[in-house]
Amino acid sequence: MAERIELKQVSYQYRTGQRDVLAVDDVSFSVEPSAFLCVLGPSGCGKTTIMNMIAGFLAPTRGEIRIGGAPITGKGQDRGVVFQDFSQLFPWRTARRNVEFGLELRKVNADERRRTALEFLRLVRLQDFADAYPHQLSGGMQQRVAIARALAYNPGVLLMDEPFAALDAMTRDEMQRLVTEVWQQTRKTIVYVTHNVAEAVYLGDTVLVLDAHPGKIKEQFTLDLPRPRDPLSAPFVEAQRRIMQALGMH
Numbered sequence: 258m259a260e261r262i263e264l265k266q267v268s269y270q271y272r273t274g275q276r277d278v279l280a281v282d283d284v285s286f287s288v289e290p291s292a293f294l295c296v297l298g299p300s301g302c303g304k305t306t307i308m309n310m311i312a313g314f315l316a317p318t319r320g321e322i323r324i325g326g327a328p329i330t331g332k333g334q335d336r337g338v339v340f341q342d343f344s345q346l347f348p349w350r351t352a353r354r355n356v357e358f359g360l361e362l363r364k365v366n367a368d369e370r371r372r373t374a375l376e377f378l379r380l381v382r383l384q385d386f387a388d389a390y391p392h393q394l395s396g397g398m399q400q401r402v403a404i405a406r407a408l409a410y411n412p413g414v415l416l417m418d419e420p421f422a423a424l425d426a427m428t429r430d431e432m433q434r435l436v437t438e439v440w441q442q443t444r445k446t447i448v449y450v451t452h453n454v455a456e457a458v459y460l461g462d463t464v465l466v467l468d469a470h471p472g473k474i475k476e477q478f479t480l481d482l483p484r485p486r487d488p489l490s491a492p493f494v495e496a497q498r499r500i501m502q503a504l505g506m507h
Contacts (some may be wrong), residue, residue: 259290259446260325260335260413261435262311267320269306269472280306281472283320284396286465290413291444297451303472308418311448312338318410322412327443334359337407337445341419345400348392352378352402353387358408381438397421397428401435408443415445419452433459437484454504456498461487466503476503 269281281303288294296304309315310322313332322329324336337359339345346355356374365373378384381401391399400420407415417436421429433456440447451457457464461480468475478500482492 258413259444261323262288262414262448263323263447264307264311265321265323267307267310267322269303269310269315270318277292279471280434281310281317283473284472284474285320286474286477287450288446288463290446293447293449293458293460293462294465295449295451296467297454297504298458298467298472298475299452299469299504302467302469304452304467305401305418306472307336308416308448308450311338311414312416317394317425334363334385334410335412336416337374337410337412338417339400339403339417339420343391343396343423345403346399348391351390352383352390352394355391355402356406356409358406369380373409374405377409378402380408382441392503395428396424397432400424402441404436408439408445413446415440415447417447417449419450421456422451422453429456429484434485436460441484454497454500454506455488458482458493458500459488464500466500471490478503 265285267281267284270277270279284307296305296307310317313329316339335480353374356377357370360370360373375384375387378387383401386394421432424432427450435458449460458480463475464478464480466476480496486493
C-alpha cells in the first residue's frame with residue numbers, strides 16, 4: 258500500500274573541520290500516497306541529504322519526518338531505495354537472488370521468494386536474465402534489477418537517488434519510460450532525486466526546486482501533463498522553461 262510522506266520543518270547540520278555546515282534548512286513538504294515527486298536542484302543543494310533522511314540513513318537535526326502518519330526512527334522495510342551506483346547489487350548473486358534478498362530477511366519461503374522475484378523481474382522486462390550475474394548485465398539492466406529488488410518486498414515508498422545519472426542518454430530515456438510504467442502499475446509513492454530538468458518534467462507529478470545554499474525549497478511546481486509525456490510538445494517545453502527560470506538557468 259502506498260504511504261503518505263510528510264516533512265515538517267526539517268533541518269540537517271553536520272560538522273566538517275572546525276565549522277558547522279547547514280545542508281538542509283527548515284524544509285517542509287508532503288507527498289500524497291501514489292504521487293511521484295521529483296526533487297531537483299544543483300549539486301550541493303541538499304537533495305540527497307533529504308533522501309537519506311527519508312530513507313532513515315540520517316536523522317534530522319531538527320524537525321520530523323512521518324511516513325503513513327508514523328514518525329520514522331531509522332531504516333525500515335516500508336521504504337525501498339535505488340541508488341546511482343551500479344555496485345548496489347551483490348556480485349555473487351544472480352539477478353533473481355538479488356531480488357530475493359529482502360524477502361529472505363522477512364523469512365519468506367523459497368518457493369514464494371522465487372515466484373515473487375520472477376514476477377518483479379518480469380515487471381522490469383528481465384525475466385530472461387534471472388540467472389545472470391551483475392557483471393553479465395549492462396548498467397541499465399543492473400538498475401532494472403535494483404528497481405525490482407526495491408519493489409519485491411512491497412514497500413509503500415520507493416526512493417530513487419539519481420539512479421540513471423551514470424547511464425548513456427538513450428538508455429536513460431528508456432529507463433525513464435520504464436519507471437513511469439512501473440509506477441503506473443504498482444502505484445507506489447515515489448521520491449526521485451535528480452539534477453536533470455527534462456527528467457524531472459518527464460517523471461514527476463510535482464517538482465520541488467531546491468536553492469543551493471543552504472538547502473531550502475525555492476519553488477514547487479505541479480505538472481498536469483498527460484502521460485506518456487512528449488518531450489517535444491509545447492506544454493513540456495514550457496514546463497521546462499519555468500523550472501529552469503526558477504533554477505536561474507535562462
